[in-house]
Structures are given as structure tokens and as C-alpha cells.
Amino acid sequence: MSEPGWLCVCEPEVAVQLAGADFSAEFESAPSSPIDDYYAYVEHLLTLGSEAALEDSPTLGRLLLLGLVSGVESYFRSVIAAVVRICPLCRVGAADQLIPLGAIDYYGTEALELGLFDAASLAGATELRKRTHALLGIDLNSQASASAALSEFDKVCHLRHAAVHARGTLGRGNAVALALSADDGRRALQVSFASLQQAGLACHSMVRAYNRVVYRKTIERWIAKDVLVGTWSQDKTRFKPLFELFRSQRDDVAPTNAYQAHRSLVKSVF
Amino acid sequence: MSASNEQINLASVFEERAEFLSRTDLKDWTQITPNNRLVLSKLKGPGAKLLTGPRGSGKSTLLRAAYFDMVEADAALPIYVNYARSLALEPLFHHNANALAMFRQWVLMKIVVGTVETFEDLDHRLPDSLARIADDAQQYIDRLAVGQEPEPLLQELSPGALNKLLEGWARDAGRKRVVLLLDDAAHAFSQQQQREFFELFRELRSSRVAAKAAVYPGITSYSPNMHVGNEAELIEAWYRPDTDDYLDTMRSLLRRRLPASLLQRLEGSEELVDYLALASFGLPRGFLVMLRQVLGVEEDDAEFEQELVTPTRRAADRAVAAHAQSVRDIFESLAEKMPRYRRFVEVGAELERAMVQGLMRFNDKRPSSAKGVVVGLAEPLGPQLSRVLDMLEYAGVVRKNESVSRGVKGVFQRYELHWAIVIDGNALSLGRSVAVSTVIDVLRTRDAHAFMRSRGTTLLGRDFTERCTLDLAPCQACGTPRVSEEAQFCMKCGRPLTEASIYEELLKAPIDRLPLTPKKLAGLKEHSALRTVGDILLDDESREIRQVPYVGAVWSARIHRYAEEYVSV
Numbered sequence: 001m002s003e004p005g006w007l008c009v010c011e012p013e014v015a016v017q018l019a020g021a022d023f024s025a026e027f028e029s030a031p032s033s034p035i036d037d038y039y040a041y042v043e044h045l046l047t048l049g050s051e052a053a054l055e056d057s058p059t060l061g062r063l064l065l066l067g068l069v070s071g072v073e074s075y076f077r078s079v080i081a082a083v084v085r086i087c088p089l090c091r092v093g094a095a096d097q098l099i100p101l102g103a104i105d106y107y108g109t110e111a112l113e114l115g116l117f118d119a120a121s122l123a124g125a126t127e128l129r130k131r132t133h134a135l136l137g138i139d140l141n142s143q144a145s146a147s148a149a150l151s152e153f154d155k156v157c158h159l160r161h162a163a164v165h166a167r168g169t170l171g172r173g174n175a176v177a178l179a180l181s182a183d184d185g186r187r188a189l190q191v192s193f194a195s196l197q198q199a200g201l202a203c204h205s206m207v208r209a210y211n212r213v214v215y216r217k218t219i220e221r222w223i224a225k226d227v228l229v230g231t232w233s234q235d236k237t238r239f240k241p242l243f244e245l246f247r248s249q250r251d252d253v254a255p256t257n258a259y260q261a262h263r264s265l266v267k268s269v270f
Numbered sequence: 271m272s273a274s275n276e277q278i279n280l281a282s283v284f285e286e287r288a289e290f291l292s293r294t295d296l297k298d299w300t301q302i303t304p305n306n307r308l309v310l311s312k313l314k315g316p317g318a319k320l321l322t323g324p325r326g327s328g329k330s331t332l333l334r335a336a337y338f339d340m341v342e343a344d345a346a347l348p349i350y351v352n353y354a355r356s357l358a359l360e361p362l363f364h365h366n367a368n369a370l371a372m373f374r375q376w377v378l379m380k381i382v383v384g385t386v387e388t389f390e391d392l393d394h395r396l397p398d399s400l401a402r403i404a405d406d407a408q409q410y411i412d413r414l415a416v417g418q419e420p421e422p423l424l425q426e427l428s429p430g431a432l433n434k435l436l437e438g439w440a441r442d443a444g445r446k447r448v449v450l451l452l453d454d455a456a457h458a459f460s461q462q463q464q465r466e467f468f469e470l471f472r473e474l475r476s477s478r479v480a481a482k483a484a485v486y487p488g489i490t491s492y493s494p495n496m497h498v499g500n501e502a503e504l505i506e507a508w509y510r511p512d513t514d515d516y517l518d519t520m521r522s523l524l525r526r527r528l529p530a531s532l533l534q535r536l537e538g539s540e541e542l543v544d545y546l547a548l549a550s551f552g553l554p555r556g557f558l559v560m561l562r563q564v565l566g567v568e569e570d571d572a573e574f575e576q577e578l579v580t581p582t583r584r585a586a587d588r589a590v591a592a593h594a595q596s597v598r599d600i601f602e603s604l605a606e607k608m609p610r611y612r613r614f615v616e617v618g619a620e621l622e623r624a625m626v627q628g629l630m631r632f633n634d635k636r637p638s639s640a641k642g643v644v645v646g647l648a649e650p651l652g653p654q655l656s657r658v659l660d661m662l663e664y665a666g667v668v669r670k671n672e673s674v675s676r677g678v679k680g681v682f683q684r685y686e687l688h689w690a691i692v693i694d695g696n697a698l699s700l701g702r703s704v705a706v707s708t709v710i711d712v713l714r715t716r717d718a719h720a721f722m723r724s725r726g727t728t729l730l731g732r733d734f735t736e737r738c739t740l741d742l743a744p745c746q747a748c749g750t751p752r753v754s755e756e757a758q759f760c761m762k763c764g765r766p767l768t769e770a771s772i773y774e775e776l777l778k779a780p781i782d783r784l785p786l787t788p789k790k791l792a793g794l795k796e797h798s799a800l801r802t803v804g805d806i807l808l809d810d811e812s813r814e815i816r817q818v819p820y821v822g823a824v825w826s827a828r829i830h831r832y833a834e835e836y837v838s839v
Contacts, residue, residue, distance in 0.1 A: 042764070043763065043765060044764055045764075046759045047759075047761055047762065047763075047764045050753075050761055051753070051754070144368045144371070144422065145368045147368070148366075148367040148368030149367035149368075152367070193756060194756035197756055197758040197759060198758065201759075204766060205367050209367055
């Protein structure tokens with residue numbers, strides 16, 4: 001059937017039917033702690049952004065920014081969900097949170113806490129502060145180093161927002177958040193080797209700051225509320241999974257095992 | 271006067287750093303030349319100023335002199351702050367995401383504490399608004415000085431808020447305006463800190479607040495928004511040794527500084543005094559150091575007992591050679607303090623030697639009036655050679671003069687070589703047994719416009735730019751070379767590229783790196799457990815240091831100062 005000439009502005013659309021199964025495989029949970037899992041993912045990603053590759057393709061830089069933020073977001077979800085599972089105080093705090101009924105079937109009872117984040121984005125300072133406070137009882141604003149790291153991560157989130165939603169064009173909100181002058185007019189995202197490396201550093205700093213703060217503040221709360229009492233036999237059930245959740249084997253700066261970490265804690269606090 | 275009191279007095283006579291001189295000593299000893307008066311007037315006046323000069327050029331002396339002048343007058347409220355220990359904050363940048371915010375508050379809190387000191391010098395009661403924040407500011411600074419994260423301030427300040435407070439404090443003191451005298455402001459070893467500092471410097475101004483900062487030439491990193499020349503006038507602290515009144519100035523400095531007993535020993539040795547004054551290349555600290563050696567004030571200085579009575583040519587030559595080496599040592603210490611520029615430092619040392627040899631050839635067979643101490647390098651210098659020369663200028667090895675055009679032959683950027691190096695290296699081609707008077711004559715009567723024309727490739731070889739590469743540590747995880755200065759992650763394994771804290775590395779340096787006499791060094795090693803620069807700094811009350819024979823109050827204070835200088839700017 002031919003169209004009248006005036007309608008022919010471009011080639012017509014074709015019929016497509018996507019099968020979700022073609023885009024998915026079985027999920028494999030990470031064998032390591034969330035921070036080590038984040039390291040493995042992002043450090044591979046950054047090796048894709050060589051100077052030559054970024055110069056050849058402006059799109060690559062935008063995609064790598066997206067990947068960076070995605071890696072950090074995934075870390076946040078894993079840590080927050082796991083702490084809600086492990087920490088009895090957070091569990092009480094999160095008891096009134098709503099999750100979709102289907103989350104029980106999809107995630108199963110062993111990972112049900114992930115249902116707290118369905119349709120939520122943690123790619124931004126505001127939402128992360130809110131969730132961390134609501135679910136973990138931690139006020140990130142009062143933690144100077146973590147707050148500073150979060151401010152820089154938020155800038156990366158704005159860059160990612162422009163990359164994802166506007167093919168790299170910075171919206172007014174992005175420009176304001178990035179402290180760009182209105183006098184310079186509309187701006188477009190440009191990801192050079194140097195700037196991608198700095199974005200990677202900001203993301204690493206964010207994850208490390210968050211990892212340290214949530215671990216420390218959770219322990220402090222447990223001590224204050226007698227969840228930890230200072231003896232290994234009584235504390236190990238809770239302490240060991242918490243320590244292993246936050247410990248980075250890759251960084252290799254932590255005590256050898258949970259028992260040694262507990263001893264160190266007892267010496268300095270109890 | 272008892273023997274130990276005399277020793278203490280003599281030691282303070284040769285005290286090298288202005289910020290450790292008492293108000294009386296500074297007033298009595300500071301030689302105010304017409305040029306100094308002009309500089310002092312600018313330091314006490316309105317408008318932002320940058321006082322530039324290498325180590326020992328008298329920047330701190332001028333700032334301190336300006337401070338005391340203003341204390342005694344009644345127009346301006348002067349506030350003196352010394353930022354030399356800023357490198358102690360550097361480890362924070364490796365452990366805290368908010369290190370820059372802490373550094374900013376540290377800069378501003380130092381001004382608050384400096385204001386307290388001014389009020390004490392004025393013998394004025396502290397205004398309530400100052401008293402409220404002073405203790406908090408002091409604790410903040412004290413914690414950061416030992417590399418610890420401080421408690422959050424009760425009241426964080428912005429430059430604008432501090433400007434308003436300063437104006438109020440000036441009114442409380444009955445003064446119309448405020449002059450901030452910010453010493454050791456150029457932190458050559460942390461670019462991040464430098465840029466942040468100059469952003470604050472730009473903002474510390476109002477109709478009644480003016481800031482002056484002492485900076486080093488050559489390698490100061492200004493913030494991108496700071497336009498030197500427009501936003502702050504650049505003024506030079508360095509005496510010019512080729513001016514007519516230079517020798518009179520240095521002789522006068524000597525007469526003000528030395529007690530009669532030492533002046534008496536210099537009678538009949540006026541030529542040697544002039545010789546050392548010229549060799550100091552306009553830097554009073556170098557002059558005093560060489561004089562101290564020639565007068566045998568320290569037990570290590572004299573080779574022969576006779577030298578303790580009368581200064582000799584031999585002792586003067588030893589002092590000049592030692593001073594030339596100390597200037598080179600300051601330059602070479604950049605390899606530790608800016609490890610990425612290690613190769614540039616190697617090329618710089620080569621350039622200095624090549625300049626000496628080149629001048630020797632240039633001056634050979636030239637009459638005295640035509641001899642030169644200036645090397646003109648053909649422009650464009652290129653980024654690598656410019657960087658090397660900037661570093662040499664910072665250390666005082668060379669002094670940049672104005673560029674000169676030679677028509678079709680091109681434009682030449684002129685660099686004057688330190689005269690101690692010129693004399694010690696025989697760059698004037700006068701031979702080794704030449705009379706002191708001849709050296710003095712040549713330096714005083716040479717043609718100031720004569721210069722040796724050359725270029726980087728001639729002095730250093732065609733491939734020198736290839737040798738001027740950044741020394742970037744490879745990936746600690748897999749050993750892959752770093753791809754560029756901007757790389758923060760290894761491009762092979764993806765791991766973060768870690769950099770050691772420069773400050774922590776400097777603390778680990780052995781005490782051999784300090785400018786101690788061989789006897790003192792041996793004494794410390796034999797009689798104390800002090801092995802590193804950090805050990806000395808931790809020996810707060812000098813308990814360990816004082817175990818060393820012949821190390822009393824004077825020497826222990828000096829050893830501490832050497833250690834502090836080593837880890838400072």
C-alpha cells in the first residue's frame with residue numbers, strides 16, 4: 001500500500017518483538033564482599049577507557065560513566081540490603097517499609113531485602129542519604145569525609161544523568177549541580193581520559209567512605225544497644241557476618257579474620 | 271657575660287630565619303635599604319601583593335619588619351601567619367575525602383590565631399567575637415599539625431565571613447584597616463594545596479582588608495582564577511648584588527648584626543667580607559652562614575686554630591664552596607619533595623654544570639670588563655626546559671632577568687647563575703690562585719649586558735627533552751608502567767595507582783639528609799636513638815638530642831629547625 005508523497009518524511013518502522021529471555025542469564029551472586037565485587041567490576045570497566053578509545057568514540061565515555069555509577073549503585077543496594085538482614089536494630093527500623101508482593105517470589109526469602117529497592121534509584125546524594133537514614137539509622141550529613149565523598153559522587157551522578165537521558169547534553173539542573181556558569185550557555189558532556197579517571201576516583205572514594213562509615217556506625221550502635229557485649233562467644237554470631245560483609249580481601253588492610261577484628265575492637269572499646 | 275650566654279648570643283647573631291628572631295633583634299639587625307623601604311611601604315599599604323624570592327632572600331624579614339612597624343603605628347591591624355608546616359596536612363589527602371575542606375579551614379583558622387597574637391602584642395583585650403572562636407581555632411590547628419583529623423569547628427568560616435570579622439576586630443583595636451602578612455604561602459610540594467590557598471587569597475580582600483603573601487619564584491601553582499599581576503602585584507625581595515649600594519648594604523647589615531668582639535676579628539678582612547657578600551648573590555641568609563663559618567663560630571668550622579683568630583682566604587673559599595653546595599642541595603632536594611620531577615632535577619643539575627663550563631669558555635681570554643655571569647637561552651625554551659629553569663629559580667641556583675632581543679639572532683631569556691657557584695666553579699676563568707680583590711673587581715665592574723648566548727640543545731644535548739619525563743611509579747599490583755600523569759588506575763589490571771604520602775616519606779628520611787656538620791651527625795648516631803627526620807620532630811623536648819656531647823640549647827634548637835625545614839617548604 002503506497003503512502004501519499006507528503007507523508008514520506010523518513011523510512012517507515014518495522015515489526016520487532018523482543019524476547020526477554022534473549023537478554024538474560026541466570027543470576028550468579030558474587031562470591032566476595034560487595035566492595036570487592038564493586039572493585040572487580042569497575043576496575044575492568046576502567047581499562048576499557050584508554051585515551052585512544054575515548055578519543056575515537058565520544059559515546060564510549062558516556063557509557064563508561066553510566067557503568068561507573070551503576071557499579072556504585074549496585075554496591076549500595078548489596079550493602080544496605082545485607083545490613084538490614086544482619087542488624088537487628090535496622091530490621092526493627094525497616095519493619096514498616098513496604099515491598100511488592102512479587103518480590104517474595106522473585107528474590108526469595110534469602111534476598112528479600114533487595115525488594116526494598118525495586119523501582120528506586122540510588123544514583124544521587126539525596127536518595128542515598130534518605131535511604132541510609134531510614135533503613136540503617138545513619139545520618140551521612142554528620143560524617144564529614146563520607147559527606148565530602150558523596151558530594152563528589154553526586155557530580156558523577158549528574159554527568160551520568162546527562163549521558164543516559166539526553167545523549168550527553170547537560171540539563172539546567174545538571175549544570176547548576178556541576179557549578180557551571182549560566183553565562184557559558186548550554187553544555188554537552190565530554191569525557192576525556194583524565195576526567196574519566198577522576199570520575200573513577202570519586203566513585204572509589206565514595207564506596208570506600210560508605211563502607212567504612214556504615215561498618216563503624218553499625219558497630220557503635222550495636223555496642224550502645226548491647227547487641228555486642230565484648231565476648232567472642234556471645235558476639236560472633238552477629239559480628240562475623242558483619243565483618244565479612246565489609247572486609248575487602250582485595251585491599252588487604254583488615255585483620256586476618258573476624259576473631260582478630262573482634263579482639264582489636266574489644267581492646268579499643270570495651 | 272658567662273660562656274654559655276655568650277654562645278647563645280653568638281648563635282642568635284647568626285640565626286638564619288627571621289621568624290625566630292625576637293622583635294628587638296629584628297629591629298636592631300634588619301638593614302633597611304631604599305629598596306627595602308619601598309617594599310615595606312607596599313607590604314603595609316593597601317592592595318594584594320605577592321612578595322617573591324628564593325630561600326634566604328629576606329621575605330620573612332621584610333614581612334616581620336612590616337608587622338612590627340604596623341604594630342607600633344596606629345593605622346592598620348597587622349596579622350602575621352606562617353604556613354610553613356602545611357605539608358603536615360598532606361597525609362590527610364590520602365585518608366580523608368574532606369581534606370580540602372579541612373585545609374581551607376586550617377588556612378583561615380591560622381589567621382584567627384594570628385589575630386590573637388597581634389592583640390597580645392598590642393596589649394589589647396581580645397574582642398568577644400575573637401575570644402569565642404580562638405580556642406577552637408587553636409585546637410583545630412594543633413590536631414592538624416600532628417596529622418590527626420580535628421573535631422568539627424563550632425563555627426566554620428568562609429573568606430567573606432572572616433573579612434567581616436577582621437574589619438570588626440580592627441575597629442575594636444582602634445585601627446582603620448587590616449593587613450594580612452601570609453608567610454611561606456607557596457607550598458611547592460602540594461599543587462592541590464597551592465591552588466586552594468590562592469583561591470582563598472583572592473577572596474581575602476575588602477575595602478579594609480588586604481593580603482600579602484610570600485611566595486617562591488618558579489614553581490608556585492596559582493589557582494586557575496588567579497591572574498598574577500592583575501589581582502596581586504608581584505614584588506621582589508631579592509637584593510641585586512650588581513647595584514652600586516649592594517656592598518654598603520651588606521656591610522651595614524654586618525655592623526648591625528655582629529657584636530663588637532666579632533667585628534674586631536673582621537678588621538683588616540674587609541675584602542673577605544665583600545667577597546662573601548658577593549658570593550651570597552643578594553641573599554642575606556647565605557652571607558650570614560658563610561660569615562659564621564669564616565669566623566669559626568662553630569667548632570667544626572675551623573681547620574686550623576689560627577682561623578679562630580683571623581679569618582683567612584682559605585676559610586672564605588671553603589665557605590663559598592660549602593654555600594655553593596648547599597644551594598645545589600636545596601635544588602636536588604626537589605627530587606625527594608616532588609618525586610615525579612626526579613628526572614627534571616637530574617637534567618637541572620646537568621644544566622647548572624653546563625652553564626658553569628659554558629661561562630668558563632665564554633669568559634676565557636675576555637678582559638674583566640667583558641666577563642659575564644649570565645646565560646641567555648634562545649626562545650622558545652619549550653615546556654621541558656622552562657620547567658627545569660623554574661625549579662632552578664626556586665632553589666636560587668639561577669635568577670631570571672629580563673629577556674633581550676638580538677634582532678635576527680632571536681630573543682634570549684636571560685638567567686644569572688648564583689655567584690657562589692660562579693666563583694667556586696671558576697666560571698669567570700680567572701684561574702685558581704687569583705686574588706680576592708680581582709674576583710671582587712670583575713664581579714663589580716663587568717659589563718652587565720654581556721651574556722653568553724646558547725640554547726637548551728647546545729648545553730644539554732639534542733635529546734634532552736626525551737630525558738625530561740615525569741618519573742611516574744608503575745602499578746604496584748602488576749608492575750605495568752603508568753600511561754600518563756592523569757592516570758589514576760592501571761590500564762592493564764584496573765587497580766588504583768597509589769602514591770605514597772610525600773610528607774610521610776620525608777619523615778622517614780635519614781638524618782644524614784639534614785645540613786648537620788659531620789661531628790654533629792656522628793654524635794647523634796653514637797649518642798642517641800635518632801635515625802630519621804621524624805625521630806627528631808618527635809623528640810619534642812630534645813631529650814634524645816641533648817644526650818649528644820656539645821649539643822646544648824642552641825644546637826638542639828637548630829637541629830629541630832633543620833628537621834622542620836626539611837619537611838616544610
